[in-house]
Amino acid sequence: MKDMNERTAAIMTINENVSELEEMAESAGYYLIYEIIQRRTSPDSSTFIGKGKIDDVKIILGNRSVNTIIINGDMKPSQQYNLEKILNVRCIDRISLVLEIFASRASSKEARLQVEKARLKYEIPFIRDWIHRAKSGERAGHFSSGDYEATVYYNLIKKRIKRIDDELKKLREDHLYIRFEKKSNAHVICLAGYTNAGKSSLFKALTKKDTIIDSKMFSTLKPLSGKVAGIKENFVLIDTIGFLSNLPIFLIEAFKNTIDDIFTADLVLLVLDASDPISEIERKFSASLKILLPEVDPRKVIVVLNKVDKLEHSEIEKIVEFVSKQTQLKNIVAVSATIGTGLDSLIDMIRCHFDNYEQLELRLPYTEEANSIISWLSKNTIISDIAYENEIRISIKCEKSLRETLIERTLKLTSQNPTYN
Template sequence: MRTELFEPDVTTGELELEERHSLRRVAGLSTELTDITEVEYRQLRLERVVLVGVWTEGSVSDAENSLAELAALAETAGSEVLEGLIQRRGRPDSATFIGRGKVDELRDVVIATGADTVICDGELSPSQLRNLEKQVKVKVVDRTALILDIFAQHAKSKEGKAQVELAQLQYLLPRLRGWGDSLSRQGGGAGGGSGGGVGTRGPGETKIETDRRRINQRITKLRREIKAMRTARQTKRSKRSNSGVPGVAIAGYTNAGKSSLLNRLTSAGVLVEDALFATLDPTTRRTAAEDGRVFTLSDTVGFVRHLPHQIVEAFRSTLEEVAYADLVLHVVDGAHPDPEGQVAAVREVLSEVGADRIPELLVINKVDAADEETILRLKRAWPDAVFASARSGQGIPEVHAAIAQRLPRPAVDLRILLPYDRGDLVARIHRQGQVLDTRHTDEGSELRVRVGEHLAADLEQFVVPR
């Protein structure tokens, strides 16, 4: 595969004529997609694919990183990537995404490689999809459809499946394709001998109209179901909040190692796979800090650049777990070519769900796979970050210590004398607060504790006068 690299003049932002009119191959993108379904009657199987991207801003390495990520998404979905192409343009073409003049070149690449699908690195409008598909003579899929397909493969819980189906239907609704009056449900005619009489003649309700109506009905039902699940999630969240147990949410780019870190910190035993979006269903585990304070640790769905808005909206109730946490453990892949870009993409999504005000602890993961120069650069960029490896265990004690330091501490200091038959209160203090000192006397256990206001009220009768 040929590689043609070039560096634009990013100081002026001007594009040279040759750059505008070139499709350039991206090296190293050789790696089958189970389905993207248009309602019930159209199935698409992606097997041998050519990737194509439009580079509108940034450096050539940014454009190639984006296409490399698209290749990883396609491979996760089950495709074999044959070729990757990028084109330098001021903006994507409104008709065909890559421009009319470049469609023939893309068609030649498709024929030469034997590809049966083109995947575009961006969200295409319905007209762009139709035009490009018509001209290259193979199926065309955009980045959004690809991500939705991966989500559909990986969702396991009832809530996760409902969220993915809602996102898919919202994406597919404007992209339905019909075949005209041949799909009419009613017969036409202009005489008493044809049709069903007055009011029944004409094209009737076409297949596409029927499908559109049925999709809208299904969307309404799914939204109702997800709302009920959201209420249940809020109830559980409220119980955790009332119990006084702090919550830590693990967030980060997809495949950054969030589930591996959760397993390392809590022995949770959740699925760990070297694939994008392996985790869609949140996992919450209870664990304890070094000083004995109990807190919950929740794994969340991974983020990605240009995460489809349908996904953000459908998974809002799940993503809001992060917004209600006391601390966000932001996991970053230190071995990735562009960790800074990943952090920016994650923070963008966190701000969409109102989690950008939550205290954040950056954990640079996979340091055992990153080179020293990258580690030094990231330490300069994020001096407060913790560097670790969930795979080897390197830096995990430092992660534990940093979490303990940033966890909210109970507000009320008390010295109490508990009778020996009130072991239930001692256990509750250990669950919800912090025991600072213990002394056993003839009357009972004298404890110096730090607890929340609710528990402090329940302990008031046992307080030792100062």
């Protein structure tokens, strides 16, 4: 167990909405001693908080020192440099804190590589700032020997990112094969949603797998999969990494392998914590949709309001009404993963979605275009069987809405229409 004194921290913020950052800090193992608030509409361009408050912080640190100051926001390299120079204490921002949590949760090779890539991408602007300062004659933080050392490190980072990309590409190919195997004769359903919405509890409730439920944020970095238990249908459920608002693009891209599970699923269960205040539900719902809807067909999404055992019926109705008015997502179900309320209704809604599927058989010639179609089919349909004979015979299950697209694509290669069973 770490000495408490090694992980003491204070939060510095320009608004009072710090509950999520507090939870993140505690998940990362910090002991929060106090919070420093300066109410202002935007951060100071030089030091994040204004000069007057900086003087107050110096006095506070003199009376009760901490090892780390956590900024409730995203810092520019110059802001971090100036703050650390003035306060003589380590200063990190929200994204750096997220990366610390990710690093502590990464258990698989793929997760560790994704976290390392995200950390290196995050560091690049800081390295550029160090190089600039070194060229200006300043002793820039870690690189007190100047421009040469910072430049060497910057080049090493770029080379390392290239190597990580190569390794992740190979892992992605393996992942695609596993994903293809899961989709053979099975409907793949992905759990998605804001961190700590109760996705892992819902996964455990539906699969009956003995999964450890951790209340800490981002407990699931490596996707978990299991068959939905107690039903005749072959539904494979995947639990994925939780979302967070205002994540930079580089961080989302670093976890492409993991997030792709959501984008290629046959159905997505978007889980919301219904016990949150409406303002929080709206914020987290909006953040989740920004990641989901550019890639996922809204017809393939069911909104799952979790933790409704903590609410009165009238409160649940208000949340359902609110969610339905905010978006084109109309499939909404209220459940409690911990006590089982509404799980049968959720299963029925899942079945109803897949009732809209039909069985088809395709016959394709051996061409490059056929390989392209097979790749498309693996992402958008359920491939039951492939037989390589005089021609390629493929049995699939797909949404009825895809019928015209399939006819159009297959007729370009052969004069035969798909056969419907």
